[in-house]
Amino acid sequence: DSGVTQTPKHLITATGQRVTLRCSPRSGDLSVYWYQQSLDQGLQFLIQYYNGEERAKGNILERFSAQQFPDLHSELNLSSLELGDSALYFCASSVGGRHNSPLHFGNGTRLTVT
Amino acid sequence: DAKTTQPPSMDCAEGRAANLPCNHSTISGNEYVYWYRQIHSQGPQYIIHGLKNNETNEMASLIITEDRKSSTLILPHATLRDTAVYYCIVRVGEGSGGSNYKLTFGKGTLLTVNP
Numbered sequence: 001d002s003g004v005t006q007t008p009k010h011l012i013t014a015t016g017q018r019v020t021l022r023c024s025p026r027s028g029d030l031s032v033y034w035y036q037q038s039l040d041q042g043l044q045f046l047i048q049y050y051n052g053e054e055r056a057k058g059n060i061l062e063r064f065s066a067q068q069f070p071d072l073h074s075e076l077n078l079s080s081l082e083l084g085d086s087a088l089y090f091c092a093s094s095v096g097g098r099h100n101s102p103l104h105f106g107n108g109t110r111l112t113v114t
Numbered sequence: 115d116a117k118t119t120q121p122p123s124m125d126c127a128e129g130r131a132a133n134l135p136c137n138h139s140t141i142s143g144n145e146y147v148y149w150y151r152q153i154h155s156q157g158p159q160y161i162i163h164g165l166k167n168n169e170t171n172e173m174a175s176l177i178i179t180e181d182r183k184s185s186t187l188i189l190p191h192a193t194l195r196d197t198a199v200y201y202c203i204v205r206v207g208e209g210s211g212g213s214n215y216k217l218t219f220g221k222g223t224l225l226t227v228n229p
Contacts, residue, residue, distance in 0.1 A: 002157065033216060043158070043219035056216055090157050094215070102148060103217055105157035 003027065004106035006091050012112045018079040021109045025072055025093030031055070032074040033094075033103060034066055038087035049074060050096045081113045118202045123224045126196075132189040134223055136202030139183040144206050147178060148217065149187045151198040158201065158219070161187065192227045199224050 003026035013019055025032050034046040036059075045058035049068035060066075063081075068074045078085060088108045095101040119137040126132040138147065148163040162169055162176045164185075169176045175188040189196055201222040205215060 002159070004157070031215070035219075042221060043152075045216045045218065048216055058216065088155060092157075092217075096215075100146065102160045102163055104160055107157045108155075110155075 002104040002106060004091060004093050004104055006089075006106035006109050008109060009107070010110050010112075012114065013081060014114055015081055015083060017081050017113075018077065019081065019111065021076040021078070021089050021091075021111075023074045023076070023091030023093075023106060025074070025091075026104055029093035029095055029101075029104075030072065031094045031096030031103075032068055032072070033092040034060075034074070034076050035090040035092065035105075036087050037090065037108075038084075041087075043090070046076070078111070083113050086111055086113045118204060118220055120200070120202050120220065120223045122221065123226070126189075126192045126225060126227050128194060128227055128229050129191055132187075132192040132196065132225055132227070134187040134189075134200050134202075134225060135184065136187070137184045138202070138204050141182050141204050142206070145204045146206070147176065147182075147185050148203045148205060149174070149176065150201045150203065150217070150219075151196075152201070152222070153195075153198040159198075161200075192225075194227050194229065197225060197227045 005024040030051045033048045037043045046060040048056040066076045090108045092103040092105040094103045149161040150158040152158045164176045178185045199222040
């Protein structure tokens with residue numbers, strides 16, 4: 001158990017809908033990262049937050065947004081969903097700051113768009 | 115981040131040591147080598163990381179060559195549960211300044227442990 005909790009585990013929704021994925025980082029971790037893994041793309045970095053502030057952006061679509069709350073949990077919002085958004089979405093956390101700490105991943109949310 | 119090169123697949127007999135190679139010839143002085151593995155559709159699992167010295171923990175050993183251009187992950191006694199995709203990643207240390215500390219995953223090595 002990595003200590004990173006993601007909910008829900010599975011999500012099935014229709015095209016055009018909006019969903020929210022939730023991540024609770026490990027206790028004491030200030031950085032949160034979001035990744036997308038689809039069959040043909042591998043693990044793709046989406047976005048990183050550190051202590052509530054956005055720190056880095058990767059290949060995140062404009063239809064997607066994220067935030068990190070004062071209690072350090074994070075949410076990834078996906079809107080106007082398309083079939084191609086079906087994927088595993090992983091959250092990871094690390095201590096952040098000036099600590100050379102590894103990322104620890106949750107077990108992901110499997111999103112199916114029908 | 116420096117790119118890494120790994121063989122796409124490897125086989126290992128159960129109980130034997132698994133030695134997974136990784137080339138990272140363009141690694142910079144402030145970049146660490148990280149190893150993760152992913153067991154079918156689960157979240158990537160952190161294994162070990164190092165800068166220039168060899169490292170060992172309860173899961174594995176990491177051997178980094180003196181010129182730091184390559185490394186080897188060693189699973190000393192592979193079991194069937196070690197069958198997974200193993201990723202070798204280089205990343206700057208978080209103490210080096212800046213904010214881009216993401217891990218960039220390649221295709222990794224599919225290690226199959228056979229009974």
